[in-house]
Amino acid sequence: MEIQQIIKQNRLGLLFQQGSFGLEKESQRVYANGSVVTTAHPQAFGNRTYHPYIQTDFAESQLELITPPNKKLEDSLRWLSAIHEVVLRTLPEEEYLFPMSMPARLPPEDLIKVAQLENPEDVAYREHLVQSYGKNKQMVSGIHYNFQLDEELVKALFNARHEIKSAVEFQNNLYLKIAKNFLRYQWVLLYLLSASPMVDDDYFRDGVPEDLSPIVRSLRSSQYGYVNDPEVKVSFDSLNDYVESLEHWVNTGKLIAEKEFYSNVRLKGANKARDFLQTGVRYLEFRLFDLNPFEPYGISLNDAKFIHYFILLMAWLEETADQEDVELGKERLFEVALEDPFSVTAYAEEGELLLIALLEMLKEIEAEQTAVQIVQEKLTLFAQPHKTLCANMVNEIIKAGGYQQLGAKLAQQYKAQAFERFYALSAFDNMELSTQALLFDLIQKGIKTEILDENDQFLCLQHGEHIEYVKNGNMTSHDSYISPLIMENKVVTKKVLAKAGFNVPQSLEFTSVEQAVASYPLFENRAVVIKPKSTNYGLGITIFQQGVQDRDDFAKAIEIAFREDKEVMVEDYLKGTEYRFFVLGEETLAVLLRVPANVVGDGERTIAELVAHKNNHPLRGDGSRTPLKRIVLGEIEQLQLKEQGMDILSTPAKGQIVQLRANSNISTGGDSIDMTDEMHPSYKQLAVGIAKAMGAAVCGVDLIIPDLTKPAEPTLQSWGVIEANFNPMMMMHIFPYQGKSRRLTQNVIKMLFPEVL
Amino acid sequence: MEIQQIIKQNRLGLLFQQGSFGLEKESQRVYANGSVVTTAHPQAFGNRTYHPYIQTDFAESQLELITPPNKKLEDSLRWLSAIHEVVLRTLPEEEYLFPMSMPARLPPEDLIKVAQLENPEDVAYREHLVQSYGKNKQMVSGIHYNFQLDEELVKALFNARHEIKSAVEFQNNLYLKIAKNFLRYQWVLLYLLSASPMVDDDYFRDGVPEDLSPIVRSLRSSQYGYVNDPEVKVSFDSLNDYVESLEHWVNTGKLIAEKEFYSNVRLKGANKARDFLQTGVRYLEFRLFDLNPFEPYGISLNDAKFIHYFILLMAWLEETADQEDVELGKERLFEVALEDPFSVTAYAEEGELLLIALLEMLKEIEAEQTAVQIVQEKLTLFAQPHKTLCANMVNEIIKAGGYQQLGAKLAQQYKAQAFERFYALSAFDNMELSTQALLFDLIQKGIKTEILDENDQFLCLQHGEHIEYVKNGNMTSHDSYISPLIMENKVVTKKVLAKAGFNVPQSLEFTSVEQAVASYPLFENRAVVIKPKSTNYGLGITIFQQGVQDRDDFAKAIEIAFREDKEVMVEDYLKGTEYRFFVLGEETLAVLLRVPANVVGDGERTIAELVAHKNNHPLRGDGSRTPLKRIVLGEIEQLQLKEQGMDILSTPAKGQIVQLRANSNISTGGDSIDMTDEMHPSYKQLAVGIAKAMGAAVCGVDLIIPDLTKPAEPTLQSWGVIEANFNPMMMMHIFPYQGKSRRLTQNVIKMLFPEVL
Numbered sequence A, B: 001m002e003i004q005q006i007i008k009q010n011r012l013g014l015l016f017q018q019g020s021f022g023l024e025k026e027s028q029r030v031y032a033n034g035s036v037v038t039t040a041h042p043q044a045f046g047n048r049t050y051h052p053y054i055q056t057d058f059a060e061s062q063l064e065l066i067t068p069p070n071k072k073l074e075d076s077l078r079w080l081s082a083i084h085e086v087v088l089r090t091l092p093e094e095e096y097l098f099p100m101s102m103p104a105r106l107p108p109e110d111l112i113k114v115a116q117l118e119n120p121e122d123v124a125y126r127e128h129l130v131q132s133y134g135k136n137k138q139m140v141s142g143i144h145y146n147f148q149l150d151e152e153l154v155k156a157l158f159n160a161r162h163e164i165k166s167a168v169e170f171q172n173n174l175y176l177k178i179a180k181n182f183l184r185y186q187w188v189l190l191y192l193l194s195a196s197p198m199v200d201d202d203y204f205r206d207g208v209p210e211d212l213s214p215i216v217r218s219l220r221s222s223q224y225g226y227v228n229d230p231e232v233k234v235s236f237d238s239l240n241d242y243v244e245s246l247e248h249w250v251n252t253g254k255l256i257a258e259k260e261f262y263s264n265v266r267l268k269g270a271n272k273a274r275d276f277l278q279t280g281v282r283y284l285e286f287r288l289f290d291l292n293p294f295e296p297y298g299i300s301l302n303d304a305k306f307i308h309y310f311i312l313l314m315a316w317l318e319e320t321a322d323q324e325d326v327e328l329g330k331e332r333l334f335e336v337a338l339e340d341p342f343s344v345t346a347y348a349e350e351g352e353l354l355l356i357a358l359l360e361m362l363k364e365i366e367a368e369q370t371a372v373q374i375v376q377e378k379l380t381l382f383a384q385p386h387k388t389l390c391a392n393m394v395n396e397i398i399k400a401g402g403y404q405q406l407g408a409k410l411a412q413q414y415k416a417q418a419f420e421r422f423y424a425l426s427a428f429d430n431m432e433l434s435t436q437a438l439l440f441d442l443i444q445k446g447i448k449t450e451i452l453d454e455n456d457q458f459l460c461l462q463h464g465e466h467i468e469y470v471k472n473g474n475m476t477s478h479d480s481y482i483s484p485l486i487m488e489n490k491v492v493t494k495k496v497l498a499k500a501g502f503n504v505p506q507s508l509e510f511t512s513v514e515q516a517v518a519s520y521p522l523f524e525n526r527a528v529v530i531k532p533k534s535t536n537y538g539l540g541i542t543i544f545q546q547g548v549q550d551r552d553d554f555a556k557a558i559e560i561a562f563r564e565d566k567e568v569m570v571e572d573y574l575k576g577t578e579y580r581f582f583v584l585g586e587e588t589l590a591v592l593l594r595v596p597a598n599v600v601g602d603g604e605r606t607i608a609e610l611v612a613h614k615n616n617h618p619l620r621g622d623g624s625r626t627p628l629k630r631i632v633l634g635e636i637e638q639l640q641l642k643e644q645g646m647d648i649l650s651t652p653a654k655g656q657i658v659q660l661r662a663n664s665n666i667s668t669g670g671d672s673i674d675m676t677d678e679m680h681p682s683y684k685q686l687a688v689g690i691a692k693a694m695g696a697a698v699c700g701v702d703l704i705i706p707d708l709t710k711p712a713e714p715t716l717q718s719w720g721v722i723e724a725n726f727n728p729m730m731m732m733h734i735f736p737y738q739g740k741s742r743r744l745t746q747n748v749i750k751m752l753f754p755e756v757l
Helices: A003-009 A073-090 A120-133 A151-159 A167-193 A239-251 A273-279 A301-316 A323-337 A348-364 A369-380 A389-400 A403-418 A433-445 A482-488 A490-499 A513-518 A551-562 A607-614 A635-643 A681-693 A744-752 B003-009 B073-090 B120-133 B151-160 B167-193 B239-251 B273-279 B301-316 B323-337 B348-364 B369-380 B389-400 B403-418 B433-445 B482-488 B490-499 B513-518 B551-562 B607-614 B635-643 B681-693 B744-752
Strands: A019-030 A054-056 A062-066 A143-149 A265-268 A283-289 A448-453 A458-463 A466-471 A507-510 A528-532 A542-544 A568-572 A577-584 A587-595 A598-600 A657-659 A671-674 A698-705 A720-725 B019-030 B054-056 B062-066 B143-149 B265-268 B283-289 B448-453 B458-463 B466-471 B507-510 B528-532 B542-544 B568-572 B577-584 B587-595 B598-600 B657-659 B671-674 B698-705 B720-725
Touching: A003 A151, A003 A301, A003 A348, A019 A073, A019 A301, A019 A403, A054 A073, A062 A073, A073 A301, A073 A403, A073 A433, A143 A151, A143 A301, A151 A167, A167 A239, A167 A265, A167 A273, A167 A283, A167 A301, A167 A323, A167 A348, A239 A273, A283 A301, A301 A348, A301 A369, A348 A369, A389 A403, A433 A448, A433 A458, A433 A744, A448 B490, A458 B490, A466 A744, A466 B482, A482 A490, A482 B466, A490 A681, A490 A720, A490 B448, A490 B458, A507 A513, A513 A551, A528 A551, A542 A551, A551 A568, A577 A681, A577 A744, A587 A681, A587 A744, A598 A607, A681 A698, A681 A720, B003 B151, B003 B301, B003 B348, B019 B073, B019 B301, B019 B403, B054 B073, B062 B073, B073 B301, B073 B403, B073 B433, B143 B151, B143 B301, B151 B167, B167 B239, B167 B265, B167 B273, B167 B283, B167 B301, B167 B323, B167 B348, B239 B273, B283 B301, B301 B348, B301 B369, B348 B369, B389 B403, B433 B448, B433 B458, B433 B744, B466 B744, B482 B490, B490 B681, B490 B720, B507 B513, B513 B551, B528 B551, B542 B551, B551 B568, B577 B681, B577 B744, B587 B681, B587 B744, B598 B607, B681 B698, B681 B720
Parallel strands: none
Antiparallel strands: A019 A062, A019 A143, A054 A062, A143 A283, A265 A283, A448 A458, A458 A466, A507 A568, A528 A542, A528 A568, A577 A587, A577 A698, A587 A671, A598 A657, A698 A720, B019 B062, B019 B143, B054 B062, B143 B283, B265 B283, B448 B458, B458 B466, B507 B568, B528 B542, B528 B568, B577 B587, B577 B698, B587 B671, B598 B657, B698 B720
């Protein structure tokens, strides 16, 4: 197969480097000391029957975290990060994820429970494994790396070759070549990436094997790991041989099912091996990799890239390993696995030659410079075994005072890290916080999610055949097109609400001072608020709470408002406090009071110091990626202080509330206070009705209410609606400054997928 | 009642001038010669059982056009104009609207059919009227003017008066006062506005009355018009007296129903007079007014305003007419009605005094100057009877050669005017054409429509309890919120369509020349189009139809594209013609081909001349308010000509098509050609599926199709979808340059109100 020529002649080097990547990572749930838990799989992770991200592997304690396939490895790592954050924040307080492949302290065998899956066959299969291998070996964890070549590449390679008639056959041969060469040279990856040098003695129920060194390169990949009976040999010579030998072992009962064949490469894309003959191998699964304990999610991006190029090399190589080579490769793997990690490997020369071939390939396919650097770095490790991951790990184990101790320390560290910005999903921090919160819940509950456009906050959700699209956290198919258009237009909103019988403050709009002042008689003696049409942080607003009594006062207020805008509104003034009602469907899920930026004096600190202190709150930040915003002592704030006879160096008395803004926006440092439980239910019912009148499934309703404890009455004195908002903010309810958190994103999911939650 | 004092003291002058106005205008349908038709009410006007705008009055031939109530008289006149345009454009070709109150040539009595309404009681009532009054009198037409005072005003007046306990009673007394004073002084309005000086002899079946002058002021308001038996006297002394006397005449059989009481003022707001005692009079109907034949819609805005101020004066006057005064007023009305229109009226002095009082009132309530001018002008007419409308009309009748002749001439003129801009609804010409077309259909079919926001094209439609909102002609509740969001995002659109299995050209986006050129290998040998992400009239686009073969060519095309935009797309090139499919629900309603601006040579005229000629097409205009746009011979067009070796003074050969633009937008002078019937149905079905995948009820799908006659196949060679558009343009389908018109606005109504159409 002159694949190198074809790639060079057809300039397919770039396409050769495209592909699709998926990662699966197993981890034991452990207690703070690193010992494996005996608790059930947390219910908070939803249903394992369909969960695409969070599964259990062999044991009930053994999580399997699965990324969706991605075109970029970077994205697979981001998903792995996100799934980890979800898991670590959802685990019971006393539980952690063990960061190493070999379990540290196992419970007695009878307390190790196989995963309690819904399908009885799945449970029976696990029970069979227990019989064949014992429980302990099943408790070992690793990373599986799924890779698919770009379909365009396979097509282009096939088109360039005329001797093979069937595209499927061509594709199968290509993947088979990769698989065989991988099995031949897999020991190289083990040498460079292995990280299971030892294990606690209790792993070996029948006593530590006598000939086992205290430290090795990879216990997991050795004969002491989780491997098939050596008798089970499956041929990779051709796909037909593969299918027939695999079926042979199943038929003779040596394997209970095809999936019990634990090759470090698995052919993927069909349920039964025989199907590959028809439909073709679609991708490969590589199962060799130990967890890297120094990476919070078990693998680094550079190592993942290295593996990718290594796999490509397996296709690039001119020769294809035959069955003998494969068996030789397996033997070397076992051999290298049990070497002393500080020693030079027996096959260093072969390893170096292979990486030199890899560097040549990178040059031919014009790979990016970072790829070359990654490989060059790995190349140096053959001469410097003490710099391998495994050797490092041994050193750290010694420093930490033991295997379990290192694992426990890192497990705690990674869990703490996951809580640092508990309101965010770090890997997707360029998206809005509300979309991050939604993603969190989707991952947690197992709704398959595709990010269609990251900048545009556009998600595609899927459960079975049911697809839903979501933008900006709560813009969905459940709202009708006309609803946001109504809410966008304040005049139309008022007309619609008034028509539906809700209390709406009446208003008139003016485009000139003269025209407005001429209308004074219409407002005389009425309580009105005069404001620029586009209100901007409270500027230009005059309120006549007791009714406007004097034409000159009125004219002056009109003039002030016109300084801020070309259009001015005179609106009925509603006395009371403004509350934001978050309505979803038939229910008001949250009520929030927004209080203008303020500090409370302690009789000692200055306003500047009090602000600095308040700004330390974990929810406050400068940018857009925190639920609350820091208070800025700018012009407007200083003016506000001046009006109260203070400045930023004043020291307010103990308990004195100093208001720093006239407007209550969260974006200018305001406080959010959850009032859901305090609000009289009649107002919550009104808000639901208002959302209905807007035709909205999700709606933020702003009501003015003088007394939230008294039931609503049908007059503007009792309450009035001043705004209805589409795509209402969710973060201020999810992470309020004070009061109970309302996890609205879960309600959005429940609305979209009532069959799931 | 010291109403003047209250208004002055409480500065209610402005509020006094607010109110609500509604107009009803009757018209006979006639043939070109002015003779009344004997045809049935046109079915195109929908169902009279609920039609809010187009009804029949007494006879099947007698249309009654009804405006909705409006806060501004200007708006009532606009509605009247709009309803007229709808009626005139919908009438059978040979039918017109007679512009005068008295019918010109009546069919024999047996051919005059009473209105064939669904409700048998309504028909029976009309048959009774025939028995009592004969058919001819019922054929007289006029204008009814409905007026309601502002409710805030009535409240304010009531609050200022302490001796009356009941608000309803106060309101009833106020409206009763207006009614009585109006009946007392109505002759003044007759003198100033009457327009029924004569009628054809055949109106009088039993011969022309001997004592009748050949010309009078108002036959319609005289004893020869449609009036009750003089014996029927209803008391306006108090509401109680009114109710009891009215019930008396019904009980004694002199009136078949309360509605047979044809007073020039009717109390309105309840079904039965007795209900007024409980619920109150809500507004008044004034029925005095003859059609003004010189106004296309029967009444001028200034006269409508004059009537408004006249009515206000009836409330403003200190005295309230008693029953005797009312009877006196009726006598004077009859008397003045039969005066010679060229003579000074017997009561000129009273008329002048009344208008002087009106001018005083206008001053006191600070009315606008135009109101004063209108009244002053009317005031002069008492001394100049030959300048009254009625006198003018007599002069014009003589000029035209007869009563019928004048009516026929004006009827033809008004119908022709209504067709001048047949694609628009003149009164609402500040709205988009598509909304104008929708309004047209709504008025025609009788869906109650409220314009919520004129600038924002926001309508509220109602039929019975069923309410729908529409923005921009086709944005409705039938589309989901997420659909337009998907379509707004080209990347997401492509992903969604590809996921659903439609042929989508694949594309990659780049933000730098280097990055794009580095990806050259991915595109080598592929037919691609390279374009700025925001395409702008075809600038910066390079197409490699045969596949890009050369890296340098590719790099150059990339550079050209980057001159126009910061982002550049490389997209699969689809060979074929672009068609716009307009999909609504389960159906492709229209298919359009858009052809770039062009002219066809005739071997004689220059390109400039050909363009000038083409621009004369009635559908072409400069602004946004024509379905097609004029071709502008600007820079881009001249460049396009230059590339073809021509300029604007070139004379193309006969039949030679000269393309003036690369892009096919209608907005740059392109032609729209309806291809609905030519398109193979398989593509129409595809477009429906694409709209469905977008979740859209209304969608404009752009497909590239090489051969519209061949059935669609599942490859990009057969067809590809390049865009899906929400709120797709409708006017280009409704008024195409060539081909059949597709009245899409009717389908929108059908979608929203399947119960109606």
